[in-house]
Amino acid sequence: MNWQSITSIHDVEAIIERSKEVPCLILKHSTRCPISSMAMRRLEASWDLTEQEVETYYLDLIQYRAVSNFIADEFGVRHESPQALLIKNGTCVHDASHLDISVAGLKVA
Numbered sequence: 880m881n882w883q884s885i886t887s888i889h890d891v892e893a894i895i896e897r898s899k900e901v902p903c904l905i906l907k908h909s910t911r912c913p914i915s916s917m918a919m920r921r922l923e924a925s926w927d928l929t930e931q932e933v934e935t936y937y938l939d940l941i942q943y944r945a946v947s948n949f950i951a952d953e954f955g956v957r958h959e960s961p962q963a964l965l966i967k968n969g970t971c972v973h974d975a976s977h978l979d980i981s982v983a984g985l986k987v988a
Contacts, residue, residue: 880926882906882937888949894936895953898966902907902933904985907947907962915961918980922963925982933965933985 885891885905894903906922909915918943940947940960951958955967959976965988973988975981 880923880933880935881930885936885938885946886943888946889954890936891946891950894953894966895969897934898970899968901931902972903935903966904935905938905950905964906936907938907950907958907960907964909960910941912940912960912979918963920960921978922980922982925930927982928985933938 880883885894894905897903905972906919908919938946938950947958950956950964954971954974955965956962956971956974959974961980962974962976963980963985964971964974965985966987973985975984
């Protein structure tokens with residue numbers, strides 16, 4: 880996986896535009912939470928998609944809490960940590976949290 884860092888609301892707006900070309904995964908991750916680390920490792924271990932199929936983005940929600948709040952508001956999802964959101968055509972088509980985060984879930988969306 881080639882994680883691209885999200886550090887600003889501008890980055891999220893760019894992801895929304897990019898999602899009109901290729902689906903984009905946003906992973907909201909708490910660097911202080913062992914469950915968040917486990918969910919991220921599980922996702923990475925089972926990842927079998929190319930960058931042409933899904934681009935991957937990572938948000939450190941401890942450091943960028945305002946950006947995390949913007950994501951929740953923009954896509955109409957309740958804040959969770961960890962949380963994976965699949966964005967297609969500017970819309971969140973799938974979101975999962977904790978150990979429900981999986982490649983299989985993303986593929987169904």
